[in-house]
Amino acid sequence: xxxxxxxxNIRNIGVIAHIDAGKTTLTERILYYTGKTHxxxxxxxxxxxxxxxxxxxxxxxxxxxxxxxxxxxxxxxNIVDTPGHVDxxxxxxxxxxxLDGAIGVFDAVSGVEPQSETVWRQADKYRVPKLAFINKxxxxxxxxxxxxxxxxxxxxxxxLVITIPLGQEDRFAGVIDLLEQKAIVxxxxxxGAVFRTGPIPAEYEEEARRAREALLEALAEVDDPxxxxxxxxxxxxxxNLAEGIHRATIKxxxxxxxxxxxxxxxxxxxLLDGIxxxxxxxxxxxxxxxxxxxxxxxxxxVARREGPLAALAFKIVMDQGRKLTYVRIYSGVLKPxxxxxxxxxxxxxxxxxxxxxxxxxxxxxDEAMAGNLVGIMGLKLCTTGDTLCSPEAPIVLxxxxxxxxxxxxxxxxxxxxxxxxxxxxxxxxxxxxxxxRVKMDEDTGQTILSGMGELHLEVLIHxxxxxxxxxxxxxxxxxxxxxxxxxxxxxxxAFDRELSGRRHYAAVKVKVEPQARGQGxxxxxxxxxxxxxxxxxPFMEEAIQGALLAGAAFGHPVVDVAVKLLExxxxxxxxxxxxxxxxxxxxxxxxxxxxxPALMEPVMRVEIIxxxxxxxxxxxxxxxxxxKIEDLQTKGNAKLITGLAPLSGMFxxxxxxxxxxxxxxxxxxxxxHFGQG
Numbered sequence: 317x318x319x320x321x322x323x324x325n326i327r328n329i330g331v332i333a334h335i336d337a338g339k340t341t342l343t344e345r346i347l348y349y350t351g352k353t354h355x356x357x358x359x360x361x362x363x364x365x366x367x368x369x370x371x372x373x374x375x376x377x378x379x380x381x382x383x384x385x386x387x388x389x390x391x392x393x394n395i396v397d398t399p400g401h402v403d404x405x406x407x408x409x410x411x412x413x414x415l416d417g418a419i420g421v422f423d424a425v426s427g428v429e430p431q432s433e434t435v436w437r438q439a440d441k442y443r444v445p446k447l448a449f450i451n452k453x454x455x456x457x458x459x460x461x462x463x464x465x466x467x468x469x470x471x472x473x474x475x476l477v478i479t480i481p482l483g484q485e486d487r488f489a490g491v492i493d494l495l496e497q498k499a500i501v502x503x504x505x506x507x508g509a510v511f512r513t514g515p516i517p518a519e520y521e522e523e524a525r526r527a528r529e530a531l532l533e534a535l536a537e538v539d540d541p542x543x544x545x546x547x548x549x550x551x552x553x554x555x556n557l558a559e560g561i562h563r564a565t566i567k568x569x570x571x572x573x574x575x576x577x578x579x580x581x582x583x584x585x586x587l588l589d590g591i592x593x594x595x596x597x598x599x600x601x602x603x604x605x606x607x608x609x610x611x612x613x614x615x616x617x618v619a620r621r622e623g624p625l626a627a628l629a630f631k632i633v634m635d636q637g638r639k640l641t642y643v644r645i646y647s648g649v650l651k652p653x654x655x656x657x658x659x660x661x662x663x664x665x666x667x668x669x670x671x672x673x674x675x676x677x678x679x680x681x682d683e684a685m686a687g688n689l690v691g692i693m694g695l696k697l698c699t700t701g702d703t704l705c706s707p708e709a710p711i712v713l714x715x716x717x718x719x720x721x722x723x724x725x726x727x728x729x730x731x732x733x734x735x736x737x738x739x740x741x742x743x744x745x746x747x748x749x750x751x752x753r754v755k756m757d758e759d760t761g762q763t764i765l766s767g768m769g770e771l772h773l774e775v776l777i778h779x780x781x782x783x784x785x786x787x788x789x790x791x792x793x794x795x796x797x798x799x800x801x802x803x804x805x806x807x808x809x810a811f812d813r814e815l816s817g818r819r820h821y822a823a824v825k826v827k828v829e830p831q832a833r834g835q836g837x838x839x840x841x842x843x844x845x846x847x848x849x850x851x852x853x854p855f856m857e858e859a860i861q862g863a864l865l866a867g868a869a870f871g872h873p874v875v876d877v878a879v880k881l882l883e884x885x886x887x888x889x890x891x892x893x894x895x896x897x898x899x900x901x902x903x904x905x906x907x908x909x910x911x912x913p914a915l916m917e918p919v920m921r922v923e924i925i926x927x928x929x930x931x932x933x934x935x936x937x938x939x940x941x942x943x944k945i946e947d948l949q950t951k952g953n954a955k956l957i958t959g960l961a962p963l964s965g966m967f968x969x970x971x972x973x974x975x976x977x978x979x980x981x982x983x984x985x986x987x988x989h990f991g992q993g
Contacts, residue, residue, distance in 0.1 A: 323599045323619060326687045327591055328644070330396040330411050332439060333421035334429035334984075338451040342421055342578040342587075343384070343395060349509060349584055350386035350393070383631075383642060383673040383689055388588045394689040412438050414630045414644035414689065417595035418446045419587070424458035424484075424575070427466030429923075434986060436471050443602075445565045447572050447590055448473070453481050454488045454577040464573060475573040476534050476561055479586050480527050482520060491575055491583050492516055494528045495554045500586065508581025535560050538569035558593050566596040598687030604628075604646040606703065606711040609659050615711055617647035619686045624648050624709035625656065629695075629702045634744045634783070641695045642673070643704060646713075650690075651683045657707040660715075661697050664707065668694025700750050721753050721766035722918040722963055722987050725773055726791040727780075728762060734786050738763070741784035745776060752776065766796055768987075770967070795918060795964045797872040798990045801911035804829040806882070809902035811895045822895035823885035824856065828907040831876040833989060837864055838878040848891075849884035855893045856881060856900040863901040868908035870915050875990065879904055916990040918963040923956065924973065926981040931955050933976050941965030960988060 331343055384395050396411045412418065418439045422432060439446055450463045460481050467473040479491040482499055490501035490511070499517060503510040516524050535557065536543040542560035545552055564570035572594045576583015603616040604626065617626040625648035633640045650656070654667050671678040671691040684690040698704070701715035729735040742754045742765070753766040767773045770793055780786045810823040831838065839857050843849060849856075860881075864874040884896070922943065926934050935945065935957065943961035950956075966985060973981045 323621075323685075323687050324597045325391045326597055327391055327393045327417060327595055328415050328598065328687070328689055329393060329417045329419060329591060329595060330415045330439075330444075331419050331421060332412070332432075332435040334423070334426075334432040334435075338421055338423070338578050342419075342449065342451065342584065345508065345578050345581060345584040346393075346395065346588060347384065347386055348507070349588065350388050383691075385672050385674060385689075389592055391592045393588075393591060396689075411630065412442050412444055414628055415442075415444055416598055416601050417591070418444050419591070420446055420448045420571075421451050422448060422463055422467070423455075424450050424453045424460055424463050425455050426925075427459075427463040428470040429984070433470055436473075440568075443568060445568055445594075445596055446473075447565075447574065447587070447594065448475060449583075449587055450573065450575040451578055453484055453575055453583075454486065454580050456485055458484050458488070460484065460575055467571065467573070473571045474534065474538060474564075474569060476564070476570045477527055477531055477573045478561075478590060479574045479576075479583065480524065481575050482517070488577055488580070488582065491586060492520060492524050492527075493586060494524065494531050495557055497524070497528065502582045504581075508584065511585065532557075535564065535570070538564040538567075562594050565594045566600055598646075604713060606713040609662075609710050609712050617711065619646060621649055621685045623686065624706040624711075625650060625704070626706075626709075626711055626713065627656075627704040628713050629698050629700060629704065632698070632700055632748050634748060638693060639695065639747075640671075641692045641698050643690060643692055645684055645686055645688050645690065647686050648706065649683055649685045650692075652681075655707070656695075656704040657710055658695075658698055658702050659705055659710045659712045660702040661699075663697055665695045665697060665704075667692045667704075699747055721751060721768060722796050722920075723769055723773060723793050724753075724764050724766035724796050725793045726757070726762040727765050727777070727788040730787040730789055734788065737784060737786045738780075738788065741780055741786045744784070745779065762791075765790075793967065795962075797870065798916045799867055799870050799872045799874045799908075799913055800876050800916055800990075800992075801828060801830050801874070801908055801913055803912050805907045805911035807903050807907035807910060808883075809899045809906060810885075811899040811902070813895075819890050820892045820895040821887045821890035822852075822892070822899040823883075824881070824896065824899040824903045825883040826860070826900070826903045826907055827880040827882055828904065828911050829878045829880070830911070831878050833876055833991075835876050837861070837875065839881070840878065841881045843881060843884060847884065848886040849896070852884070852886075852891065852893060852896040853881075855897050856884070859897040859900045860904050863904045864908075868905045869913035872915070874908060874913075875916070877908070879907075914992050916992050919960050919988050919991040920963050920966060920985040921958075921988040922961050922966070922983060922985040923958050924981065924983040925954055925956050926973075926977050927954055930977045930981065931957075934973065934981065937972060937976060941969070961985075962991070963987075 386393050396415060420436055422428060448467055450460055452458060453460060464475050464477060467475045478495060479493055481488055482490040482492055490499060492499050498513045500511050500513050502508045532546055536546040539560040561572055565572060572590050574583060574587045574590055578584060598619040603618045605614060605616050608615050617623060627643045627645045629641050629643050631642035650667060650670060652667065652670050655664050656667055657664055670681045670684050672681055673691045678691060703711060703713045705711050729738045746752050746754060751768050755764050757764050765776060767776060773793055777788065777790050780788055804827060806827045808825040812821045839860055841853055860879050864877060868874055924934060941961055942965045943959050945957060945959040947958040948955060973983055
């Protein structure tokens with residue numbers, strides 16, 4: 317394919333799902349059938365192209381989102397394979413931020429699972445059009461129509477079923493295309509690369525007729541031209557229907573739904589056709605918006621080559637000691653050696669090389685234009701969420717949300733040599749992953765590493781040793797706490813001291829009030845505009861935010877507190893920035909101590925699936941861990957338990973559940989809120 321591709325022939329898509337739904341297996345098939353790879357990699361063999369990190373190959377799961385590019389029917393498809401494990405949700409979040417479409421992969425036995433729901437909602441947040449792929453139809457217990465119904469019930473989606481299964485479980489042979497009204501059967505010998513199409517078998521004709529009628533009715537509900545033709549009883553060609561499905565999909569009114577079994581190499585090519593036909597190209601999504609840092613005005617950047625450069629850095633990777641920055645170009649053209657302006661850091665940087673990525677392999681490009689996802693070498697100061705733009709037309713695009721770590725552990729370098737390398741290694745891990753936090757414990761002198769869960773921390777420790785050759789001793793994982801207050805309180809503090817021959821004086825009075833959970837911290841000044849202390853207001857606000865971050869009573873960050881600055885005393889010739897900083901900090905800490913401070917810990921939303929016979933024992937154990945059951949559902953011969961539990965009670969739960977259910981129970985948990993114990 318030529319290196320310069322027309323905008324209408326580009327698709328930027330992500331593969332999103334619950335862990336073990338088959339995302340990476342599906343991506344491997346897509347690469348094989350599009351001719352990008354000549355051998356299919358299998359996740360269970362540790363040979364998947366997209367799972368290229370040693371950690372991923374050993375565990376058989378995706379940890380970092382990998383970017384690749386392939387071609388199908390004249391279209392360039394940039395694919396991001398995202399992790400399914402909840403500990404690596406930040407990878408999904410930052411990928412969806414820059415994508416134009418997504419494929420939700422669902423297990424035909426389980427339907428919509430907890431993490432599928434999370435990633436689907438993330439895609440909704442960024443208004444990303446989606447396709448659904450019901451996978452694993454060859455498994456015992458597979459139920460295609462029940463899975464489609466779970467899309468409606470759990471996700472509120474409006475599925476448009478494009479392909480239905482030709483048999484299920486061990487009789488799954490292929491799919492029926494409802495648009496073209498034909499059966500597609502795959503050749504086992506060619507690993508699914510060869511398939512034949514033919515008439516729908518007689519025993520499936522009635523089901524196919526009903527399913528096509530349901531498709532027409534569902535499409536007529538969300539697309540006016542199809543509705544008019546349907547009501548007028550005009551004949552609708554497959555092209556008419558495809559255009560209607562495309563319109564409904566990019567308006568987020570419907571979700572084209574496909575089916576197959578990626579591991580058995582069935583159903584992938586119709587999905588590829590769906591990506592090209594139904595998902596938007598970069599010109600069909602709304603223009604990206606940002607703020608002009610010079611004027612503060614809201615501006616748009618339209619996806620076109622002739623526009624000013626606007627790109628968002630969405631991922632940083634340290635590759636053999638060198639920094640690789642993944643960017644989405646929204647407007648303009650980027651060339652090797654070009655100087656770009658980082659409008660967040662307010663610095664100019666040079667894009668030394670531009671690369672088209674294929675997992676951890678790459679191809680050099682002479683230029684990259686609007687609509688593309690590329691890797692850039694040479695950007696030294698750029699971090700996740702930064703905007704790169706033309707110096708003549710600066711813009712700051714909306715940054716990527718980060719996540720609150722819920723678990724931490726203490727680490728210590730094993731040797732002096734490791735000590736010297738540790739700070740640099742941790743700095744690079746934080747640069748790569750915005751959900752990693754590092755701080756020094758002032759009491760013990762230990763380094764505290766915080767992340768999204770036990771698996772996340774385990775992977776970080778292994779990466780320190782494997783990628784950065786830094787050996788560390790790690791303590792037991794601990795829960796990350798927060799502080800809050802339960803009532804309003806006022807406090808005053810004064811700073812009056814002589815330093816270096818000069819007297820510094822400031823007096824401050826503040827009031828703290830509790831806010832609703834999740835509201836965050838807020839600062840309000842009650843000083844009149846002409847007050848002499850107004851010149852020191854930014855310094856007082858900064859000191860107050862710092863005091864809340866450092867903690868008041870227990871040494872953990874204080875959250876959901878409103879701080880009001882009531883009074884500030886200025887003495888002529890004695891006022892200073894330092895004095896007001898210290899006085900404001902002391903006043904806030906004192907007020908928080910008098911406002912009935914309370915410790916809060918992460919509360920997790922837990923979903924447990926177990927066979928019926930183990931229900932009593934599992935519920936008893938969950939209650940003993942201070943868990944509260946919210947819902948209990950029957951799924952075939954299994955039970956689905958949904959509830960909330962403090963994270964501190966869930967340490968080692970995976971082992972306990974396996975023991976209690978003879979290895980047959982599974983669970984997922986994700987952060988819900990911080991709550992008082």
